[in-house]
Amino acid sequence: MxxxxxxxxxxxxxxxxxxxxxxxxxxxxxxxxxxxxxxxxxxxxxxxxxxxxxxxxxxxxxxxxxxxxxxxxxxxxxxxxxxxxxxxxxxxxxxxxxxxxxxxxxxxxxxxxxxxxxxxxxxxxxxxxxxxxxxxxxxxxxxxxLVILRSNQPKVASSGSTFKNPKDDFAGRLIQEVGLKGVSKGAMQWSNVHANFLVNHGGGTFKEAKYLIDLAKEKVLDTFGIELKEEVKIL
The missing domain is CATH 3.30.465.10 (Uridine Diphospho-n-acetylenolpyruvylglucosamine Reductase; domain 3)
Known part of the structure; x- marks a missing residue:
């Protein structure tokens, strides 16, 4: 401290x-x-x-x-x-x-x-x-x-928005379009509520989260030619 x-x-x-x-x-x-x-x-x-x-x-x-x-x-x-x-x-x-x-x-x-x-x-x-x-x-x-706007965010544990929104587009839309909305790795999952939120259903690991982040970046780049930039800080 x-x-x-x-x-x-x-x-x-x-x-x-x-x-x-x-x-x-x-x-x-x-x-x-x-x-x-x-x-x-x-x-x-x-x-x-x-x-x-x-x-x-x-x-x-x-x-x-x-x-x-x-x-x-x-x-x-x-x-x-x-x-x-x-x-x-x-x-x-x-x-x-x-x-x-x-x-x-x-x-x-x-x-x-x-x-x-x-x-x-x-x-x-x-x-x-x-x-x-x-x-x-x-x-x-x-x-x-703004309170109403929050209603489309998951209610389970997450680290907030995973990626910054690209210019004139939305990271959640891109992740959903490449078929990753709801996809899991262990206890980590791209939320079914909002695809730009990586949620932890209990016991999720850094390795699982990083796998899903890298997978989303790869698929969005291959499909749309857009390089997603992390909003979440990775330490």
Missing amino acids: LERNDNIPTDRFIIGHANNLLVSNNPVPLMMLSKDFSFIELNDNILTVGCATPTGKLLSFAKKHDLAGFEFISKLPGSMGGMIAMNAGVKSYEIFNIVDAVKIDGTWKSKDSIEYGYRFAKLNGIATELRFKVKKGFNKALLKE
Whole structure:
């Protein structure tokens, strides 16, 4: 665990709540932020959030204080650090649309100084806090739409979306078109509910998951000439 007054390590991979991770049997050394970094502070229109803060906690805070722009995180379980590390989002909504600055290795860096894109952020260090310039107007209608959108996701254990959506297409559609929707390897399966979700029915292994990922990439490339890129982080 990384505590608030600890030196920033250079030989560890910091993880959030591991909602979008696939961890091998021999991963790089891992570390998590401690509860020191789970906090929310609102001063006038400046919102500061620790990167260990659960997304659900921030959503509840935004609803309570009528803050606009945070509705989309209802669809994204995990920690705020995990969100910023991969520029998490749903549809056109993503965290870098609303963040103002990120504290990286103890120094605040503006959003404009960070390289980021679709499900990607090059932080070049360990993010511990986020800063937002907020305004009033939490959109309950949008929240309802996003909650409905989650209904097409599996209810069993998974690591979230496995692949990024290619331009003008959907990874789930491609996986389904090559006949892999519902296909299993051991306890791991391409979900029957949404083909871009790799689900674990209990006791699934890294080897089984990696087999299905590689199989999907191979079949989609052979059939459509499209190279699927992992959204899930493989360690």
